[in-house]
Amino acid sequence: MATATAGGAAQPGSPPAPRKSVLGTPRWVAVLFLLPALVLLGALVVYPIGYSITRSLFSADSSHFVWFDNYGEVFTNHDTLTAVKNNAIWVIVAPTVATTLGLIFAVLTERVSWGTAFKLLIFMPMAISMLAAGIIFRLVYEQDPDKGVANAVVVGVHDTFAEASAYPRARPRPNGDLAPSGGGAFTTKAPHEASTPVALPLIGILAKDLPDARPAKPPEQAKEGGKGVTGTVWLDFKPGGGGKPGQVDPGEKALKGVKVEAVKDGKVVASTRTADDGTFSLDTSGPVRLRLPSSNFAEQYAGVDWLGPDLVTPAIIGAYIWMWAGFAMVLIAAGLASVPRELLEAARVDGANEWKVFSRITVPLLAPVLVVVLVTLMINVLKIFDLVYIIAPGSTQADANVLALQLYLESFGSGNNQGVGSAIGVLLLLLVVPVMIFNIVRMRREARR
Amino acid sequence: MTTMDDAMAPGEAVASPPSERRDPGLASRIAARTGGGVLRVFLVLVALFWLVPTFGLLASSLRGPSDIAASGWWKVFSEPAQLTWSNYDKLLSNDTITNSLWNTVLITVPTTLLVVVVGSLAGYAFAWMEFPGRDWLFLVLVGLLVVPIQIGLIPVSKLFGDLGLFGSITGVVIFHTAFGLPFAIFLLRNFFAEIPRELLEAARLDGAGELRLFATVVMPLGGPAIASLGIFQFLWVWNDMLVALIFADPDSAPITVALQNQVRQFGANIDVLAPGAFISMIVPLVVFFAFQRQFVSGVMAGAVK
Structure with a gap:
């Protein structure tokens, strides 16, 4: 095997030693048989090696020896x-x-x-x-996970194991209670307590992108015996118009699965996710500010930049x-x-x-x-x-x-x-010279056997 | 030709059922221990993994441009109605593509014939004729086996420029022939020497002259080696892009170069690239499946090239 392939030979074992001509072929016939091959090899393989070595020592326009x-x-x-x-x-x-x-x-x-x-x-x-x-x-x-199969798989696996961002591009109403607090998150300006349920209206999502969303439930106080800050996150947009900003109107859709954090003195003291009807209840009595972290709004994972x-x-x-x-x-x-x-x-x-x-x-x-x-x-x-x-x-x-x-x-x-092109060519040739020598040495050894 | 026989193992395995084979190896022992399930599942997964890229190309080539722009090829599973020959129809009425396919044939067939004929003549001379410097010359040839074609690009482009061959199909054929010869002569010399x-x-003694001896005895006996060499050389040249990229002008460019010109706008022209690539693959794949044995042995013999 080794013999066979290292030299590109078709058979292993011992190729027959060169023999004396038993057929008595005249030399000029041998020359004729070899001539086409020798001309082609000489002009297109051997001569270019010499030419490239020389050319690699000359400048780009081949006018100077460099x-x-x-x-x-x-x-x-x-x-x-x-x-x-x-x-x-x-x-x-x-x-x-x-x-x-x-x-x-x-x-x-x-x-x-x-x-x-x-x-x-x-x-x-x-x-x-x-x-x-x-x-x-x-x-x-292809980069787009909808077209390249590699990224389709990567994004599929990623979204199975990592939480997919629920609402890219969603944002609060301007001049509302929620304001950007850096890094893509939004935080309420006012502190909230358990006694007053909190309305957290968002816009920037098309209602038709939420075909399965349930109607939002207006924020209400924690049930009897329950304590904690409660509220609702919903899409504050009434299809057909007529809704009041900041208020849950009939027909407005709940945003489920939004992460809500309660922040006290810069520390997260409680966090939860909104239910199917958009309501949430945080296990803290306040006063706390409510934050919607950036993970809710991050752009969709786009896969690997292969x-x-x-x-x-x-x-x-x-x-x-x-x-x-x-x-x-x-x-x-x-x-x-x-x-x-x-x-x-x-x-x-x-x-x-x-x-x-x-x-x-x-x-x-x-x-x-x-x-x-x-x-x-x-x-x-x-x-x-x-x-x-x-x-x-x-x-x-x-x-x-x-x-x-x-x-x-x-x-x-x-x-x-x-000039540089030829130098690279010569470099490629030099890198295979060890293999060349190995092949020749092996052939000689076998020929002598 | 032991290696040739070894090389044919994949083909042979079809013929002999596994139960007749000698004795269990590692795989079957793993299989026995895991009930064969894990190994099988693993191999099926690997096979799918290997198949998916090619299948993606095929599926993409059979979808219209608007479908390609809108979604991934795997949509054909849920919406088989998307499948259409329209890309192929368009492609085959595109003169650049059909000309380049024809150019591929015009480059590949003569090169293969030339390599086989010139290589056989020289291989026979090296095996059975006596001339001064024969052994020395053969060692040079062995050295040339691994010379990278890159070394020839610049000098031969100059040479062809002087000879008026630059840009022509003839030039591409001659270049391929020259760089195919060391391996061809080496392979055939070793094969002929075993006659x-x-x-x-x-x-x-029957009075055959040198040429008749060559044509009626040597060439027929060299059949298996010549077949391997021919198929290997055919695929090598059919699949070449670099040599044609440099030596062929637009009129003599083969399909690989014609498609390469389209790659720069990749994304907007998948309806051209995918069917084009697939058409360029059909001949190699048919040759591959029809002549597996010869192809495998040719590739194995040509390992170092």
Whole structure:
């Protein structure tokens, strides 16, 4: 396995050693067979390496020899520095997570009867373009929870566990008892006592937005034996007009679930929520000021800003993992098939539990495959371009920048500096040189065998 | 071709019922202990999680612009009447899109053929012919396997500019072919080298010339490797955006580039982007499902690319 993939070879074991020509092919025939490939490779792959190295030492208009200034630029310019940093995050996070998921999926699906269908599904995104995957995830990450499925889920979960703000945009009547007290809360100007029920009228909500609200019940004193400050919170608007401001008129709707706090000397001494008919009763005798805290009026939770400056790179890495976890899974599953079952059985007979068998035997035996998968993904991630270019919106493209994108922007976009572009290209090449050397050394070793 | 066989495991598993397989692994033991329920539920959830994004694209592509602007695609579950082909009708009467789809075919098919033919010729030469510097040259080729295409963008754009190829479909085809060759030659050389020598010698004794030997013995025997390579290369080029973005002018741009132009106004044009992306995915998905085995082995063999 390891042999197979580290070099991109199709077969493991020992590729046959180069042999003497047994067929007696004339040399000129060999030249003819090789010529098309050598011309294409020479002109479009080998020559560009030399050209790029040279070009990276010249200025933007290629008129001056500038030594390593372009490389200095790469590591000092703010945009390229972001790209370097993001590339580092990509190379560390994306392969690790994709390989871990691949390992988990490969192990778990091994003996599930529909494991093949599962693998096919997870592997499928490999077949589509990064452009299509990018568009798919632009849709997933759309900010509006009514459109983007990610935020629809996040907001749904959030609203299940956190109290949803009941009445965004509601406010008291101007010049009434309630006045803004900072931070979006409203507090009564006058202190209130148990003896006089309090009317807390709000406006700013459309009556049609409260289809299920019950009619408000006028504020009344606490029932006999009960003590405490009581009152009503309602929508002080009578459809069709004719209501008296500050007074509960027939047809006006109750605001249920509004949080009401009793404040004494700046401290909250009691708090409650209004009932279905808008009434509340606070367990305190006063005198207290009544406060409607800002949580009643906060704007609706809008979900996560997936493609904002902070999360755009992790979000795009998520899309990449969606595409490539299947690749890791398939390679690891193939490796898993060659793990000798007797070894696992023997360990189990010796009393090892499943976790021990997995971590002490399966994973070490899979180590070569895991390394191949990791290295392959790292090389792949190093050159990541399409996904970032498509998913990051213009406003956060700079925050999501990676080397291949910066190379494109510098050379063919707004940058107009092919000197720096070439330097980035050479940098990308240098980063894969260790793999190159490893492959060559291994081929030589095998050829000698 | 052991790995090729391993690679085909997903396909094989369909054929053999799980009960016939060797012996229980970790998964089945976990399954046995938890009654299988937890594991199954977990895997179903993962599968759904993987399916939802693609399904969202499909559902979005089948809703009219006003529905898209008003609500999320999951509304199709409660209001299936929203489903309509109108986006696709509009898209397929849009000349830019249909031209670009045709361009994708014009780029992908010749590239695939060229890579297979040029790669086979060289692979055969490396496997069975004797010439000075062969081993040394092959090591260079192994080195070229992981060269990032980014290194070629600037120099080749200059070169194509001088040759008058910049902007043309030919230029895109040549670039893809060149960067597909190291892997193609490597894969085919290793495969051809496994052909039994007696077969080749027998054909030679029958008086077959070099080209006939290549066409009637080597290529047919190389079928499996050539199929894997061809499918892998086909999908690689079909799905490419970067190379075409740089080397193709608007008239020769493939579908990926045409859609990419629309992404800047994302949000207002989902009725174009979603069906466009889906159409661009249809061919890869059909190829993927029809040729799973070859695709999987091609991807596995091409791991390091």
